[in-house]
Amino acid sequence: MSERTIHRDRPLITAWSAVSPFGLGRDAFAAGVARGEPAHLVPDFDTRKVLGKAGTRTYDRATGLAVTAVRELLDEAAAARQPIATGGGTALVLGTTLGSAHSAAGFSRASFEGDKPYDVPAQLMPNVLMNGPAAATAIRFDLKGPNTTLAGGAAGGLLALGYARRLLAAGRAERALVGAVEEQTETRSWLAGEPDRPIGEGSAVLLVETARTLPPERRVLAELLSLDVRLAVDEDPQEALAATVRDALAQADATPDQVWAAAVTGQPAEEQLAALVGPEAVRRVRTAGLLGDTGSAGTVFSVTTVLALAEQDPAAAGRLAVIASLDHQGLAACAVLRLAGGDR
Amino acid sequence: MNAPQRAASAPQRVVVTGIGVLSSIGNGVEEFTSALREGRCGAGPITSFDTTGFVHTSGHEVDGFVPERWIHRLPVEQLGRATQFTVAAARMAVQDAGLDEQRLAGLRAQVTVGTTDGEAGELDRMMAASVAQGPERPADQLLAGRLPAHQLALAVARELRLPRVVPTVLGTACAAGNYAIGDGFDAVRTGEADIALVGGADAICRRTFAGFSRLGLVSSDVCRPFDADREGLLTAEGAGVLVLETLESARTRGARIYAELLGYGLNCDAHHPTAPDQSSVARCMELALADAGVKADEVDLVSAHGTGTPTNDITETRAIREVFGDTPPRTVALKAMLGHSMGAASALGAAASALALAHGFVPPTVNHRTTDPQCQIDCVPNHSVPADLRVVVNNGLAFGGNNASVVLGRHEEEPSR
Numbered sequence: 001m002s003e004r005t006i007h008r009d010r011p012l013i014t015a016w017s018a019v020s021p022f023g024l025g026r027d028a029f030a031a032g033v034a035r036g037e038p039a040h041l042v043p044d045f046d047t048r049k050v051l052g053k054a055g056t057r058t059y060d061r062a063t064g065l066a067v068t069a070v071r072e073l074l075d076e077a078a079a080a081r082q083p084i085a086t087g088g089g090t091a092l093v094l095g096t097t098l099g100s101a102h103s104a105a106g107f108s109r110a111s112f113e114g115d116k117p118y119d120v121p122a123q124l125m126p127n128v129l130m131n132g133p134a135a136a137t138a139i140r141f142d143l144k145g146p147n148t149t150l151a152g153g154a155a156g157g158l159l160a161l162g163y164a165r166r167l168l169a170a171g172r173a174e175r176a177l178v179g180a181v182e183e184q185t186e187t188r189s190w191l192a193g194e195p196d197r198p199i200g201e202g203s204a205v206l207l208v209e210t211a212r213t214l215p216p217e218r219r220v221l222a223e224l225l226s227l228d229v230r231l232a233v234d235e236d237p238q239e240a241l242a243a244t245v246r247d248a249l250a251q252a253d254a255t256p257d258q259v260w261a262a263a264v265t266g267q268p269a270e271e272q273l274a275a276l277v278g279p280e281a282v283r284r285v286r287t288a289g290l291l292g293d294t295g296s297a298g299t300v301f302s303v304t305t306v307l308a309l310a311e312q313d314p315a316a317a318g319r320l321a322v323i324a325s326l327d328h329q330g331l332a333a334c335a336v337l338r339l340a341g342g343d344r
Numbered sequence: 345m346n347a348p349q350r351a352a353s354a355p356q357r358v359v360v361t362g363i364g365v366l367s368s369i370g371n372g373v374e375e376f377t378s379a380l381r382e383g384r385c386g387a388g389p390i391t392s393f394d395t396t397g398f399v400h401t402s403g404h405e406v407d408g409f410v411p412e413r414w415i416h417r418l419p420v421e422q423l424g425r426a427t428q429f430t431v432a433a434a435r436m437a438v439q440d441a442g443l444d445e446q447r448l449a450g451l452r453a454q455v456t457v458g459t460t461d462g463e464a465g466e467l468d469r470m471m472a473a474s475v476a477q478g479p480e481r482p483a484d485q486l487l488a489g490r491l492p493a494h495q496l497a498l499a500v501a502r503e504l505r506l507p508r509v510v511p512t513v514l515g516t517a518c519a520a521g522n523y524a525i526g527d528g529f530d531a532v533r534t535g536e537a538d539i540a541l542v543g544g545a546d547a548i549c550r551r552t553f554a555g556f557s558r559l560g561l562v563s564s565d566v567c568r569p570f571d572a573d574r575e576g577l578l579t580a581e582g583a584g585v586l587v588l589e590t591l592e593s594a595r596t597r598g599a600r601i602y603a604e605l606l607g608y609g610l611n612c613d614a615h616h617p618t619a620p621d622q623s624s625v626a627r628c629m630e631l632a633l634a635d636a637g638v639k640a641d642e643v644d645l646v647s648a649h650g651t652g653t654p655t656n657d658i659t660e661t662r663a664i665r666e667v668f669g670d671t672p673p674r675t676v677a678l679k680a681m682l683g684h685s686m687g688a689a690s691a692l693g694a695a696a697s698a699l700a701l702a703h704g705f706v707p708p709t710v711n712h713r714t715t716d717p718q719c720q721i722d723c724v725p726n727h728s729v730p731a732d733l734r735v736v737v738n739n740g741l742a743f744g745g746n747n748a749s750v751v752l753g754r755h756e757e758e759p760s761r
Contacts, residue, residue: 004637005354005355006354006355058617088627096493097493098493101467101491104464104467104551105467105470108550108551109471109474110554111554112471112475113475116398117396117397117398117554118397122559125559126618126743128552129460129517129743129744131516131517131744132617135612135744135745136617138613138614138745145611146610146611146612147612147614148516148523148610148746150515151462151492151493151494152512152513153492153498156494159510162510162512163527166527166531166534167530169530170530170533172530172610190483191488191491192488193485229510229511230507230509231506231509231511232507233449233502240507330502331511
């Protein structure tokens with residue numbers, strides 16, 4: 001039967017988890033956010049110890065982090081008796097910057113260092129492609145719906161959310177796991193040269209559903225009211241950020257005073273964001289300060305940070321979160337979420 | 345601004361009004377169309393990197409590419425070759441669509457580009473230098489700045505100065521072009537974007553050539569899909585970008601319409617990192633047909649993924665027969681002409697499908713001698729044929745089990761009511 005209807009209902013975030021510098025899983029992340037002490041490397045992350053030896057021999061770090069984040073999400077949901085269906089109805093949309101730069105560099109290096117230029121580790125070829133982590137995650141958890149790796153740099157997480165919204169609107173999936181992964185490796189550090197701030201890593205993933213497909217008794221954590229993306233064509237990135245935040249709020253029929261929490265990742269722009277939505281909202285969420293530069297995962301970590309904080313603060317209910325990014329070439333993006341509770 | 349309405353609504357019809365291509369058989373839509381008709385094969389010795397030591401050394405490269413001809417605003421040295429290809433193909437497509445760039449800048453645009461390797465060729469060059477000079481040598485920051493794959497779409501937006509743009513790069517390997525076209529289709533049909541520039545691009549690179557060589561998948565001479573003596577693929581480069589807009593928008597501005605984009609399907613095998621899964625590939629085509637509202641017996645042509653490797657061609661043929669029955673539509677593999685241009689492959693396939701519909705011909709599967717009895721399809725060997733095509737299915741399959749099929753239909757002006 002052809003799917004000839006566009007569904008306009010807003011995407012709902014109904015669960016989340018993360019593998020982060022604060023440890024494995026949602027509770028570890030929430031505890032780390034509450035402590036507020038910066039950390040940049042996922043501690044003691046040995047893929048084969050975390051995931052077991054079956055099927056993980058060829059995993060690189062990015063793949064291990066992504067698979068683990070999805071495992072945590074699925075396991076936590078099952079433990080809460082709110083299992084997440086897998087199979088053909090479930091999409092996976094995973095943001096990245098370079099996939100595993102370390103795998104790609106190692107594969108290329110082998111071609112130059114081997115006796116023959118084709119002396120490359122062929123069994124690791126899937127890892128040099130950006131879709132390695134998403135493909136491995138699909139195989140491990142039987143995710144047969146749309147499986148999309150989206151490269152977006154600092155905007156990657158928000159672009160992934162927008163992509164997932166299109167999939168759900170067109171009825172191409174009933175639910176989507178939306179997240180991003182970045183690994184910390186010597187190759188990434190080498191490529192970064194002398195960055196302004198520490199490189200962070202991890203993978204965060206959101207369960208995104210719609211009212212049409214929401215299982216009974218699933219708790220809604222937040223609703224995506226709007227998403228705006230724009231480019232500073234006149235070399236004024238701060239103005240592009242201001243315009244995208246203003247437009248995203250306008251699309252949500254919202255005003256800055258309703259904003260409870262706000263974060264911007266990518267280029268440092270917290271002062272500019274504070275000028276738009278108030279310093280108090282920006283003070284609540286310090287994604288980059290806590291985790292360093294987590295690339296495409298930055299905006300997803302901002303979302304999980306806000307959701308972790310909102311859980312602990314009844315004053316957040318019904319208010320808004322502004323999740324923004326700004327990259328060094330002037331691409332600005334902003335999502336407005338309504339946090340559950342209150343008048344919804 | 346246009347906040348999406350919350351009620352369900354009927355989607356817009358989406359048409360292809362511009363095509364930009366760079367390929368081993370020709371650059372630009374006219375040259376590409378003649379090459380498809382003539383059945384030109386773009387194979388030749390690889391010159392982009394040193395092939396010394398490789399057993400087989402042929403590939404499909406883009407000739408005569410002058411980036412400055414297409415890239416006017418961005419500093420070309422900041423862009424890797426795949427990014428240059430994308431920007432050039434996008435500008436070609438915009439010009440082909442007859443779009444005024446100033447007017448374009450006022451529209452909400454979706455720019456989605458699929459790629460397998462992104463700027464891996466640039467990383468290869470960095471690794472060659474690192475091996476020669478020692479790993480303690482700092483990374484060249486000009487080259488490092490070219491690497492992030494999202495540059496492919498972002499550079500298009502920056503070059504065309506599109507302020508209201510969603511620049512997205514999909515890294516779904518060798519099906520990425522179709523993924524990108526599907527994303528643009530959804531953005532336009534839902535009204536999220538006024539216009540979409542979508543497709544795929546890849547530049548030939550050593551590491552992927554080395555990988556396929558190691559896997560024994562590189563042909564010694566040319567690519568012969570569905571042939572009993574096929575040896576494998578030839579890696580390639582290229583870019584294909586389509587301009588998508590609503591039928592209403594195209595009519596309003598009097599645009600030439602190549603074809604209608606009827607629908608697409610995408611799924612994941614979730615089965616094996618490299619081997620395709622027959623039933624999952626069949627399912628992908630079924631999803632696409634259902635999305636397009638087309639019955640299997642209404643399809644006149646399949647533009648296959650058709651890599652010319654032993655496994656792909658058998659699995660894909662069986663999947664096609666699973667969907668279309670014992671008398672499947674003619675099924676051609678453009679990779680015999682174009683090589684395997686990775687993320688560009690299915691975008692070039694979609695461009696060729698649109699041109700086939702518009703001009704009424706079937707591009708051939710060249711280099712063909714004897715059809716493999718295990719590939720029971722009519723692959724239209726060696727010579728194009730005139731054909732009254734109405735519906736074409738274009739397949740893209742990838743490592744990681746990422747499948748996507750796009751369905752295109754002939755555009756016919758309806759009598760005004």
